[in-house]
Structure formats: C-alpha cells, structure tokens
Amino acid sequence: MKLSGKQQKVLNVPVTILVIAVMLLIITVPFILTTFNLQFYANQYEKNNVYDEIGKNNALLATFNIFSFFKCKTDCTSLQIPYEYHNQTFAFTENEISHMYDVKTTLMVWLWIFYFAVLLFLFFTFFFFFMHKRKKLLKEFFLLYAKILLRAGLYMLIFLIILLVLFLNFNFAFNLFHKLFFVSNWQFPADSLLITLFPESFFVAYVKNALTLMCVFTGIALVLGIIGNIFLKKR
Numbered sequence: 758m759k760l761s762g763k764q765q766k767v768l769n770v771p772v773t774i775l776v777i778a779v780m781l782l783i784i785t786v787p788f789i790l791t792t793f794n795l796q797f798y799a800n801q802y803e804k805n806n807v808y809d810e811i812g813k814n815n816a817l818l819a820t821f822n823i824f825s826f827f828k829c830k831t832d833c834t835s836l837q838i839p840y841e842y843h844n845q846t847f848a849f850t851e852n853e854i855s856h857m858y859d860v861k862t863t864l865m866v867w868l869w870i871f872y873f874a875v876l877l878f879l880f881f882t883f884f885f886f887f888m889h890k891r892k893k894l895l896k897e898f899f900l901l902y903a904k905i906l907l908r909a910g911l912y913m914l915i916f917l918i919i920l921l922v923l924f925l926n927f928n929f930a931f932n933l934f935h936k937l938f939f940v941s942n943w944q945f946p947a948d949s950l951l952i953t954l955f956p957e958s959f960f961v962a963y964v965k966n967a968l969t970l971m972c973v974f975t976g977i978a979l980v981l982g983i984i985g986n987i988f989l990k991k992r
Contacts, residue, residue: 779909781874787970815840903985910979
C-alpha cells in the first residue's frame with residue numbers, strides 16, 4: 758500500500774517544516790555546545806595568555822560566574838564580583854554588565870529557537886511514524902526521513918558557504934552582527950575585563966569551532982540521507 762497523490766500533497770507542508778526544524782537544530786546546537794563548553798574557554802585563555810593577566814583561578818571563576826549569570830532568572834549579581842590578582846582588582850563595569858544582559862537576551866532567543874525546533878521535530882516525527890505504521894508503511898517512513906535529512910543537508914551546504922564567505926572577512930561579520938543585535942555597549946577598552954577574557958582571537962576560535970561542528974552535523978545529515986535513499990529504494 759502506498760500513499761495517494763492527495764495524501765502526498767498534504768504531507769508537503771509538515772515535510773517542509775521538518776526540513777526547517779532539522780536545519781535549525783544543525784545551526785543552533787553547535788553554538789550552544791560551544792557557548793557552554795568550559796574546556797573550550799580554558800584552552801582559549803591559555804592561548805591568549807589570559808592567565809598571565811588575571812590568574813587562572815580568576816579567569817575560570819569569572820567564566821563560572823558568567824555561566825551562572827546566563828542561567829539566572831532574577832537578582833543576577835554574579836557579574837558584580839571583583840577579582841584580585843597581583844595587588845590589582847578586576848571587575849566588570851556597568852557598561853560591560855549591560856552588554857552581558859544583551860548577550861544573555863540573544864542567547865535566550867537562541868535557546869528558545871532550539872527548543873522550538875526540538876518540539877517540531879519530535880511532534881512531526883511521531884505524527885509521521887504513527888501515520889505510516891497505521892498503514893503498514895514503515896519503509897516509506899524511513900525513506901521519507903532519509904529525504905528530509907538529504908534536503909536539510911543540501912540547504913545547509915548553501916548556508917555554510919554563505920557563512921564561510923562572511924567568515925573570510927571576520928571583522929566585517931563581527932561588527933555587522935553586533936550592530937544588528939547590540940544597539941550600544943559592545944565596544945570596550947583593551948584593558949577591560951571583558952576584552953581581557955574575550956579578545957577578538959577568542960571569537961575567531963569560537964566561530965571556527967561552531968562552524969566545524971555545523972559542518973560535521975551537515976555531513977552526518979547528508980550521509981544518512983544518501984545512504985537511506987539508496988538502501989531503502991533498492992529494497
């Protein structure tokens with residue numbers, strides 16, 4: 758038994774939504790994983806000589822405090838804690854803390870997009886599974902998902918090419934991003950605590966890491982999609 762032409766047309770909309778959901782997951786997950794990867798921060802602090810500037814314990818404690826700030830819902834005071842190193846006191850200024858609130862808002866939007874994509878993916882996965890199972894078309898269910906992964910992977914290739922072109926001029930992309938998402942309070946003195954922890958080289962590595970993960974996830978989607986289409990069509 759196969760799905761009728763009318764049924765196939767009805768499925769076009771949820772299939773397109775699933776393709777978009779897969780793409781959103783491929784885009785958001787790498788940045789979320791990189792943002793909350795403490796080892797990534799530690800590696801960058803060592804490469805950028807941050808430990809020489811404010812001390813290893815202070816740098817890691819500041820990172821924990823930033824993570825706490827991102828997760829905090831009310832009375833977020835973790836960024837107001839000062840740090841002592843070699844008779845010097847380091848602390849985030851009011852402008853830096855204001856910027857971190859903007860960063861937190863952007864991160865929350867990113868997380869909500871991720872949660873929304875997960876819900877869409879799970880909802881339509883169960884919808885398609887039970888619909889195909891009821892009609893005893895499980896092979897067609899897996900073939901459908903292979904096609905969805907292949908489409909999402911191909912669209913992601915185009916998106917990645919655009920991102921890689923932008924990354925070639927990192928300063929332009931970085932400034933454009935901040936002008937779009939941060940109206941003010943995103944440029945600070947070189948000796949500020951925020952720039953000491955996160956110089957430009959940190960963000961270059963951050964984007965490289967996220968793009969690498971994005972390429973890996975895109976590759977997985979393409980491989981599964983291609984293998985699924987070839988293997989299932991032969992059966």
